[in-house]
Amino acid sequence: MQSQGDVSCAADDRKRKVFVKSYGCQMNVYDATRMTDVLAGEGYEETTAIEDADLVVLNTCHIREHASEKIYSELGKIRQLKQERAARGVDTKIAVAGCVAQAEGGEIQRRQPAVDLVVGPQNYHRLPELLRRTGNGAGVVDTEFPVEDKFDHLAPPTAEKIRSRGLSAFVTVQEGCDNFCTFCVVPYTRGAEVSRPVRQILDEVERLAASGVCEVSLLGQNVNAYHGEGPKGDAWSLAQLATRIAQVPGIARIRYTTSHPNDMRDDLIEAHRDLPQLMPFLHLPVQSGSDRILALMNRKHTAADYLRQIERIRAARPDIALSSDFIVGFPGETEEEFRDTLRLIEEVKFASAFFFKYSPRPGTPAAGMDEQVSEEVKAERLARLKALVDKQRDDFNHVMLGQTVEVLFEKPGRRPGQIGGKTPWLHAVHVDGPQELIGQTARAHIIEIGVNSLYGRLVDSQTEADH
Ligand code: 5AD
Numbered sequence: 001m002q003s004q005g006d007v008s009c010a011a012d013d014r015k016r017k018v019f020v021k022s023y024g025c026q027m028n029v030y031d032a033t034r035m036t037d038v039l040a041g042e043g044y045e046e047t048t049a050i051e052d053a054d055l056v057v058l059n060t061c062h063i064r065e066h067a068s069e070k071i072y073s074e075l076g077k078i079r080q081l082k083q084e085r086a087a088r089g090v091d092t093k094i095a096v097a098g099c100v101a102q103a104e105g106g107e108i109q110r111r112q113p114a115v116d117l118v119v120g121p122q123n124y125h126r127l128p129e130l131l132r133r134t135g136n137g138a139g140v141v142d143t144e145f146p147v148e149d150k151f152d153h154l155a156p157p158t159a160e161k162i163r164s165r166g167l168s169a170f171v172t173v174q175e176g177c178d179n180f181c182t183f184c185v186v187p188y189t190r191g192a193e194v195s196r197p198v199r200q201i202l203d204e205v206e207r208l209a210a211s212g213v214c215e216v217s218l219l220g221q222n223v224n225a226y227h228g229e230g231p232k233g234d235a236w237s238l239a240q241l242a243t244r245i246a247q248v249p250g251i252a253r254i255r256y257t258t259s260h261p262n263d264m265r266d267d268l269i270e271a272h273r274d275l276p277q278l279m280p281f282l283h284l285p286v287q288s289g290s291d292r293i294l295a296l297m298n299r300k301h302t303a304a305d306y307l308r309q310i311e312r313i314r315a316a317r318p319d320i321a322l323s324s325d326f327i328v329g330f331p332g333e334t335e336e337e338f339r340d341t342l343r344l345i346e347e348v349k350f351a352s353a354f355f356f357k358y359s360p361r362p363g364t365p366a367a368g369m370d371e372q373v374s375e376e377v378k379a380e381r382l383a384r385l386k387a388l389v390d391k392q393r394d395d396f397n398h399v400m401l402g403q404t405v406e407v408l409f410e411k412p413g414r415r416p417g418q419i420g421g422k423t424p425w426l427h428a429v430h431v432d433g434p435q436e437l438i439g440q441t442a443r444a445h446i447i448e449i450g451v452n453s454l455y456g457r458l459v460d461s462q463t464e465a466d467h
């Protein structure tokens, strides 16, 4: 039915709303912000209510088991919403972005025709044009790896947007991976490794800092392989980049993730010793403690190589907190090989870790390997690994009891009158304190250790002086 002229005019004037649901890694969280920034230029404002959305974006992750199936089931629900809104005469567009979009491409629209747009991670800068092309009812798919640099075309966030996102910001500095670990889809979904130029990253960090951001987490699938173009056309390392970012006024803390053990070079390790803004926390996935499994995974290092790296890092920065990713039940993994992983964990002592049951990803070499491990064995190994890592995390947290630490306060706490923040080692800390401290670093005396956070009392410098 054709609507009345004035009614349709009112509808055109209405601010359009976009709802973005992100799954998976921090880079997807970052990508979601970049997509909403691009869409803001098209008149879309963000909503947290999916039923109000004129555009629903599912920003998908392909790492977890049954990732695509979960997306199809989610899409089924969104299609219903689209139909309900259509019955009220309102149009809803559905876009699938992220790594499932890249991996499945046009198959998504074949299985769920309500989807208007499938867009891979390298094409977010094209969103406005792609959305316009959905207008004629045909589905649009863009999973090319374009030659142009998407970052050159992505609209930057406004100061207001930056402030609404908090004091700590993600900045992608490197994307994609050339390592081809045999279990991993990333080289296929995010493509070959690309480092952003230093100037582009500095512009982004300066903009963030000018609007109050004081902590940046530099993101990349293989971030310590960063080799972006420097100001004189030479390639800069991650250590050089971090050192330069540390000079941006207002940036108090720098973190980076995720790193590969083979790319922990001397200058990065030295930066952990010499650069106060570089936080003493390192996520360095090892995946397994068995040399045979590491070789099958194509990790290109042994357990001893990893331990040597840890030794070098700890020699430079003795208090560094370490975390890792582990996969249990990789094809052919024996009980003894799994125990090698437990032994490695015992030796390193991690502050935290992520652990996964191996799950075959179509198109990856490991998916076709013989001797897939049974679900029961994977579940049992995962439980044992988790128990060990949980114990190490508790030990790591308990060391903080009675200590005084620098906390960057980021947000109101769970209870009224509380504020919450992070230690340099990434513990969450809650204290009773004034909201004015949010955005600042202050010292807290840790008085209680919870499972997921520490509780502290603010250290009044006056009180300290009296002691
Ligand atoms: N099965 C299980 N875990 C996986 N990961 C990546 N691919 C798989 C897979 N096929 C884990 C790895 C990686 C983390 C991000 O996800 O441990 O470091």
Ligand code: SF4
Binding pocket: 177, 178, 179, 180, 181, 184, 185, 186, 187, 221, 222, 260
């Ligand atoms: Fe995947 Fe990381 Fe291996 Fe690259 S280094 S293939 S992102 S697990």
